[in-house]
Each structure stands twice: as structure tokens, then as C-alpha cells.
Amino acid sequence: MACNSSGCESGCNGREKENGGKTEEVAVAGGVNQESVCVKCKCNEPMVFGDGGSEDGRFCADCFRNNVFGKFRLAVTSHAMITPSDNVLVAFSGGSSSRVALQFVHELQIKALKNYEASRDRSLPVFGVGVAFVDESAAYPSLSTGMVDAITWIRSTVADLSPPEKDLHVVPIESVFGSDSLEARDRFVKLLDSVSDETGKEDLLLHLRMLSLQKVASENGYNRLVLGSCTSRLASHVLTATVKGRGYSLSADIQHVDARWKVPIELPLRDCVWQEITRLCHLDSLKTVELARHPQSGINDLVSSFVALLQEENPSRECTIVRTAAKLTPFYFNKIPETDDSCVPLATQRRLKKFNLKYDGSMTTEAFCPICNGPLNRSDSSDLNTLDGCLETDDVLYAACCSSCRFQILPQDRSSLEHFGSLLPHHMISQAKHQKVNSQAYLRERIKDCLLLDNEEAV
Amino acid sequence: MEAGEAKSKKAGGPRLCCICNQRRPVLKRPKTLQQICRECFYEVFEEEIHQVIVVNRLFKSGERVAIGASGGKDSTVLAYVLSELNRRHSYGLDLFLLSIDEGITGYRDDSLETVKRNELQYGLPLQILSYKDLYGWTMDEIVKMIGLKNNCTFCGVFRRQALDRGAALLKVDKLVTGHNADDIAETVLLNILRGDIARLSRCTSITTGEDGPIPRCKPFKYTYEKEIVMYAYFKKLDYFSTECIYSPNAYRGFAREFIKDLERLRPRAILDIIKSGEDFRIATTTKMPEQGTCERCGYISSQKWCKACVLLEGLNRGLPKMGIGRARGGINGDHTRETKAGSKSIETKQCGSLDF
Ligand SMILES: [Zn+2]
Ligand SMILES: [Zn+2]
Ligand SMILES: [Zn+2]
Ligand SMILES: [Zn+2]
Ligand SMILES: [Zn+2]
Numbered sequence: 072m073a074c075n076s077s078g079c080e081s082g083c084n085g086r087e088k089e090n091g092g093k094t095e096e097v098a099v100a101g102g103v104n105q106e107s108v109c110v111k112c113k114c115n116e117p118m119v120f121g122d123g124g125s126e127d128g129r130f131c132a133d134c135f136r137n138n139v140f141g142k143f144r145l146a147v148t149s150h151a152m153i154t155p156s157d158n159v160l161v162a163f164s165g166g167s168s169s170r171v172a173l174q175f176v177h178e179l180q181i182k183a184l185k186n187y188e189a190s191r192d193r194s195l196p197v198f199g200v201g202v203a204f205v206d207e208s209a210a211y212p213s214l215s216t217g218m219v220d221a222i223t224w225i226r227s228t229v230a231d232l233s234p235p236e237k238d239l240h241v242v243p244i245e246s247v248f249g250s251d252s253l254e255a256r257d258r259f260v261k262l263l264d265s266v267s268d269e270t271g272k273e274d275l276l277l278h279l280r281m282l283s284l285q286k287v288a289s290e291n292g293y294n295r296l297v298l299g300s301c302t303s304r305l306a307s308h309v310l311t312a313t314v315k316g317r318g319y320s321l322s323a324d325i326q327h328v329d330a331r332w333k334v335p336i337e338l339p340l341r342d343c344v345w346q347e348i349t350r351l352c353h354l355d356s357l358k359t360v361e362l363a364r365h366p367q368s369g370i371n372d373l374v375s376s377f378v379a380l381l382q383e384e385n386p387s388r389e390c391t392i393v394r395t396a397a398k399l400t401p402f403y404f405n406k407i408p409e410t411d412d413s414c415v416p417l418a419t420q421r422r423l424k425k426f427n428l429k430y431d432g433s434m435t436t437e438a439f440c441p442i443c444n445g446p447l448n449r450s451d452s453s454d455l456n457t458l459d460g461c462l463e464t465d466d467v468l469y470a471a472c473c474s475s476c477r478f479q480i481l482p483q484d485r486s487s488l489e490h491f492g493s494l495l496p497h498h499m500i501s502q503a504k505h506q507k508v509n510s511q512a513y514l515r516e517r518i519k520d521c522l523l524l525d526n527e528e529a530v
Numbered sequence: 531m532e533a534g535e536a537k538s539k540k541a542g543g544p545r546l547c548c549i550c551n552q553r554r555p556v557l558k559r560p561k562t563l564q565q566i567c568r569e570c571f572y573e574v575f576e577e578e579i580h581q582v583i584v585v586n587r588l589f590k591s592g593e594r595v596a597i598g599a600s601g602g603k604d605s606t607v608l609a610y611v612l613s614e615l616n617r618r619h620s621y622g623l624d625l626f627l628l629s630i631d632e633g634i635t636g637y638r639d640d641s642l643e644t645v646k647r648n649e650l651q652y653g654l655p656l657q658i659l660s661y662k663d664l665y666g667w668t669m670d671e672i673v674k675m676i677g678l679k680n681n682c683t684f685c686g687v688f689r690r691q692a693l694d695r696g697a698a699l700l701k702v703d704k705l706v707t708g709h710n711a712d713d714i715a716e717t718v719l720l721n722i723l724r725g726d727i728a729r730l731s732r733c734t735s736i737t738t739g740e741d742g743p744i745p746r747c748k749p750f751k752y753t754y755e756k757e758i759v760m761y762a763y764f765k766k767l768d769y770f771s772t773e774c775i776y777s778p779n780a781y782r783g784f785a786r787e788f789i790k791d792l793e794r795l796r797p798r799a800i801l802d803i804i805k806s807g808e809d810f811r812i813a814t815t816t817k818m819p820e821q822g823t824c825e826r827c828g829y830i831s832s833q834k835w836c837k838a839c840v841l842l843e844g845l846n847r848g849l850p851k852m853g854i855g856r857a858r859g860g861i862n863g864d865h866t867r868e869t870k871a872g873s874k875s876i877e878t879k880q881c882g883s884l885d886f
Contacts, residue, residue: 270796313722314792314799318806370796377788381723384784391725398727400811448809474805478798 109134120353124346125386132354139351142342143175150327151407152337153179153295158199160240160293160334162284163229165204165221165360167352169299170228172340174357176200176297177232184235201238202229203287205280207362209245209256210263214362221360228358240287247282247496262494265487270315270369271479278443281332282498288334296334303345303378305338306389309396311374315475320445322399331404331444344389402446440473441503442480442495447473468492471503549574557764560756561797568764575761579749580615586736588747591622593703598693599627599648599656601641604708606648606769607758608750612706613652628700630692631660632685633668644770651768659696661688665838667845675845687837691829697744709748712755712789715803719785727812734807742830754800756793 108131109115115131130138147153153176161176163169183197204225208214222241229239248255259279266272288296300308305325312321323329329336340348352359381388438447469488472481482491492500547555547567555565559574566574582588589595597612599605609627616623629645642658649656661668665688672684697705714734721730732738737747750758762769792799823829824836831837 309722310719313718313803313806316802316805316809319809319811321806322811370792370799373788373791373795377784377791380784388723392722395722395725395727395730398725398812400813450809475802 111138118350118354120350122346122350124350136351136354139171139343139347140175140178143172143339144179146327146339146342147179147337150337152297152328152339153198155183155195155198157295158201158293159295159297160201160203160284160288160291161297162299163202163204163225164299165225165362166299167348167357167359168301168304168340168345170357170359171343171348171351172297172299173202173229173232174355175339177237180235197235199293200235201240201291201293203240203242203284205283206241206243207276207280209243209259210276217362221362224358224360238291240291242283242287244276244279244283247279247286247498249497258494262491265482265491265494266480267482268369268479269367270371271476273367273369273371274443275480279496281444282496285332285334293334296332296336298336298338299340300338301340301343301345301348302393303382303389305341305396306392307371307375307378309392310378311371314370314374315479317445317473317475319448320440320443320473321396323402323405323446325393325396326401326405328406329404330406330408331402331439331446335407341393438471439502440476441468441471441499442476443473444502445473445475468495468500468503557760560760560793561754561801563797571760571764575753575757576611576615579611579753580619582736582752583615583621583749586747588706588737588749589621589623589704592624594624594626594701595704595706596626596628596657596693596697596700596702597654598705598707599629599645600708601629601644601648601770602708603758603762603767603769603771604710604750604755606644606767607762608706608708609648609654610652610765610767611761612749613654626655626657628693628696628702628705629656629658630664630689630696631658632689632692633661633670635670641770644768647768657696657700659692659699661692664688664692664695664699665842667842672845684841687841691836691838694739694744694746694829695827702744705744705746707746707748708750708758710750710753710755710758711800711804712786712793714748714751714807715789715800716785718803718807719788723785730807730810731812734804739830743828752801752804754793754797 107116109117110129111134112131115133117128117130118132118135119128121127153159159176161169161173163173177200180197180200183195187193187195187197202225204222206218206222208218225241226239229237243252243256245252245255245259248258263272263275266275284296288294308324309321312318312324323331325341327338327341329338351357378389378392385391439445440447466488468491469477469481469485482488492503545555545565547553547570548564549566549570553567553569556568557571558565559571595612597605597609599609609625612623613625615621616625627645627649629642631642645656645658648654669685669688676684693705693707717733718730721727721733734751736749736751737745739745761767789800789803822831824831824839825834826839827836829836829838833840835843
């Protein structure tokens, strides 16, 4: 109320100077019912971000912060994302979401360290944290100059987050093609150039990025990979996946935990929206670096602007979209694999039980697309079975891919498939070849309690 | 490749239809961007629909099938193609056109005239049922009663039920509608945006209401709107462009515009959205929500009375506001942004063909 009048006395003047006229606009828009105290604690002065978003001016800085951190912590604890014996790798792009993820993981680690030092028997170790940055300048040569500065900035940001000390791994995206950096870069560029669809190229880059993160995580002894994906990001993903005909595999991508990878992926910011993330960065002066991407004109960009438009029409639209997708049945790998680790505290085990979703055993799949690692629908993978005995690399590759990758990433001309296959990282090709072996191993895993012999020979 | 154009460019010399390789191409097929001749277009267009009918076993020989006919392009092309395929492939169907006369002066008159001409042109019998027959009220009478403001509630609810009620009245085995691939893709998106998982699981079914009295099916499920327009254009089919005059704001919604943008970028996206809709992993328990029937009229309803009966009761008792939900508009938009955000809906039409 006070802020609606020009003579506001509650200290808004200073802020108004900072934000230009925005504070006033928001008040006039009627979107904010300005109270002079925080609606949560009813004592502190509420924060006005002046970003035109919803819920502006309702919470004080502390309550706002606690709320966002609370969502993060709930996600972490209820899915046993981080336990004392874990070694966690945080993927940091320099952007706001991953900056907040890094900050929150750091804060958890500090707390764990304090508890450790305060405890008498020191039985619970403090989990380790590392940071990975993927250098994509091989894909965008124009980035090269800015990249040096960006990496310097990232080094100092990570260094500032100690103690506890955190290793930083800067990984060139082409590293998945081998250790010879020149040859790897050459193959990477050739591979990207051979994808003619703009959206396919962008998506392939994302898949390669994930492969490099997986590689650096497993080579350096990490057992968890934390990504900063927030609700808004996932909302766009829900729609892009739908538009690309990836409805079947969609539910695998938007859960808190995705353990289809060697190192399970975790999304602790899944329940926070972009606006909260940016507000938090502003509030806590968390600096970010935006690397200028090349202009995008594909499906992904079209979807992003569509979501932005929807969000304008209804500020909770992103949440609704993700909530819809969350009602789809997740996959068996959408939880941290059970271990005998006695380090998992009893309380965590209990919480896990409480939050664990029910899995529909009949709906599990066993085959994954070698390029995007999406689980394959039976109708997609039926080709795989008809190709029994046929081991030509190109046919196997085509048959093993999901329909979306076939269309937007594989060459349309079947005769150039072999060449394309030769450019792919070894990891992807071997996955295509061993698709069937893997699925056999998975089936075996599911029935092992009923098998009398331990080895494959029983078959 | 976003567009499949490269193929046709490779061939040097005078360009030929890339299907028959004989005639000059006259159009770029919206679904595939192939450049083809008119004859081949008719051929692939009709054959695709025939395949959809055969593969999904939409009809059985001897069935009495009502084609929901509004006089608009979708149902006109549907009537034309179905009667053609019925003859050509001896489906053995007893086809007829079923039209609903809402009783809106000057609106249905023209479209009904179109349907009447179609009756002669395609040799299909026509049955017209009026709102008066079905509900005891015409739309004009309703508008007189309640004013222009809330009529779209009636429009939508009554229209949704009209065909089913009419089909039941005429004892048909099946009802077919002209919903096309664009409509279905739009519905998939809208159900995601609204969080309606139950509808999301049902909306891509080619046949619905199989457990009810009259199953409905959509032979155009995979047919692009653009191709339907193209077919009507080249065949010079006689259709009426319908817009509900009581809904001056029946503008194209966000979702529809988005789909059009997508189609420009990647024609196959429409089919991909439908594929996603079919493939979503939805637990079987979600798929079948409890669905009772209206105590008054027997139409499917989750409440004691169906929406139409509630509205009718209100009209008959002189309380027309009964059953009208929260008012539309007034979205709490940020006025500093472009105003279009506030005045647009995410849906195509508030009372449009989607629910027809
Ligand atoms: Zn507070
Ligand atoms: Zn794939
Ligand atoms: Zn031709
Ligand atoms: Zn209307
Ligand atoms: Zn009823």
C-alpha cells in the first residue's frame, strides 16, 4: 500500500532508483497487493524485485530465500540425492540455474561439514563436491575469444566457494571423441556439419554435452551428477519433446532422478521456476556469465517463445505443464538405485519410502536410443527385432535409434549412414551394437531371483 | 532436413511430379513438401484415408453411418471422400449427412444451403435436426433470453451434444466427424497446458465412445488441414466458411498459431504431436475416469445432470444464468506488455468446431 503512493516511506525510494520506473508499473498493474510486511514472517519488510512477475513484494528476503532453498532441500532429501558418502559433480554452465544449484549444494556441504566437526564420533563423512564446465567453443568458433575470459571467471567463482575445496573440471565438448584433441575436434566438427536439420544439430550438441559430463564424472570418481534444470526449463522440454514425437520417453527426462546413465543425474531445482532463480541471483548477488549463443531458429526456440507467451498469459502455466508431464508414468530408472550402503541414514531411508512413486512394472523398457539415450517404445524398437542377424553398422544404427533422432539427426540418405556412424563417438556406436546384449542383461536383472545358475550359460 | 525440398531440385530439366514422374507438378504437398501433380495428390490423399479406415477397422459392412455435416470444409471434404471410398472399395456403408440447425438467423441458413447442395452433389441423403427438435429452444430464442454475453456457454455445450443426441434419435451405428490432424494436435497441446491427463490420454483415439451408445470416429485423424483445404480447392468442392457470429472474438488461439508456426518449420511436427499423444505413458487407471450418465437424458455425464440439462432447466425456469461458470476474460495480464496477451485465449475458438 505504502508503495502505491509517491511518498512511500518504507525505503522503496532507493530501490525505485535502481529499477527505474518498474516498481511503480507493477503496482499500477494490480498484480501486487503490496503489504508493508512479509506475508510469511509478518515482521520483515517485503522485497520488491520490480521484475513484473507474480508474487512480487510478498516475502522478505529471508523468507523468499528460505522458500527456494526449502524446495531444493526437499527434493534432495526426499529422493536421497546426496548422502554422506557421495561424491557430487555439479554441472555449471555459468548461467543462473546452475549457479543457484552450485550455491545450494555448497551450502549443504558447509552444513554437513559443521555437523561433522560438531559430532563426537565423526561417523558421517562429508560428501564431496566437484564442478564441471563444458567448453562448447568447438561448436561455436565465435565463442573462442569470450571462452578464455569465461573460464577464468568460472575458476575464480569456484575458488570462492571454498572451503570445502572443490575441484573444477573444464571439459572440451569434443573430448568424447578421444584424447587426441586435434583429431577429436576435427571429428566433432565433421559430425555436426553432417547434420542438416538445425534443431537436430542443437539436440545432438546437448546429447554430446551430456556424454562429456558423464565421461568426466565417471573418470574422476563422482557418483552423482547435479544439473540446474528448473521448472521453466522442463516446461519447454515437455513441449519440445511432444512436438518431436518423443512422448514415450518424455517422462524419463523430467523426474528428480534419472539413473539410466552410468552416473545418475539429479535435478534438485526441478520445482523452482526461472523467476525465483533470477530473483535469488539478484538478491544474493550471484554473478553469472552469458556466453552468446549463435542465433537459433529451430523448433526449440519456437517452443521457448511459445512458453514465454503462455507464461505472460498465466504466470503458473509453466508449473501446470510440468505437473501434467509429472502425471505420466516414470521409468524404473527414475530413482537412485538401491544400494547396501549402510551410510544412508535411517531417516533418509524412511523419507525415501514415503516419497517413492509407484512404478508400473509392466511399462518398463529395455532398449535405449544410442544417440539421445531415450528409452524406445516397442513400436519404435520393433525394427530392431526384424533385423536379427544383420550386423551392418549403418542398418543397426538406423534400427537402434528413436524415430526422432532418425528424422532430425541421422542423414536422410541411407547411403551416407555408414559414414555418419563412423563420426559418432565410440560410446554411441557401441551402444547401438550392444543394444540387444544390454536388454538381455536388463531382463536377466529383473528375473535373477528366480534363476538357478549365476551365469549366462543357463540360457 | 527441415524441408524435403532438396530431392526435387536434384533432378535437372523440366520438373515432373515426383510420384508419377509424368505430369507437371502443380502443388507442394503440405505434409511432405513433395511437388506433385493434381491427380497424384487426389490419389495419395484418398488412399491415406482409406488406409486409416482399413488399418483401424473403423467400419463394418452394413453399418448405418452419420457424417456430421456443418457445411464447413472439413465435413464437406469428409462427406465427399467417404462416399467416394464407400463406392470404390465397397465398404457397404449406409452413409448419410446429419446436420444440426441451431436456429441462428442468417448463420446456419447459408451453411445449411451448402449442405443441401452437397446432398444432391454427392448423392447422400440429408437429415437436419434443429435445436428446437433436440432441446426445445433455438439459439436465437436463447440469446433473446440471456443476452449476447453468455451465449457461448450454450453454444459450446449444446453443440457438443447435438450430434450425439441427433445420432441417437436417428438410430445410427456410428458417427463420423471431420476432426483433422491439426485439431487433434491442438487438443493434445491444450490438454498438456491445462493439466488434463484424463483427456490427454483419450484425445488421440481415432474412435471414442465405444462403450457408449454411439461410437464416434475421425477418419481425418492424420489428415492435414491444409491438405483438406487444398483438396476442396482443386476439386472445387462447395463449402461454407463457418464462423460463429455470436462469437466475434473467436480468434485463433495461441495453440493454433503455434501449430501453424511449427508446420512451417517442420511439416511433420503435427504428426509427431499426435504420435506423442498416442505414446504418452499414462497409467490405465487414469485412462478410464468414472463416467456416469445424466439422470435426465442419458447422455454421458460425470454429474447427476449433464451440463445441457442444467442449462435447459435454467432456461425453462426462466433462470438463464444457471449453470454458467465463471465469466471469461479479465485475465490478470500485465498492462505494460502488449495488450494482445490479455485479450487472447490459448484455445482456437471458444465455441468452435473443436467440440463439434
Ligand atoms: Zn519474511
Ligand atoms: Zn534418439
Ligand atoms: Zn503425378
Ligand atoms: Zn458461440
Ligand atoms: Zn442430460
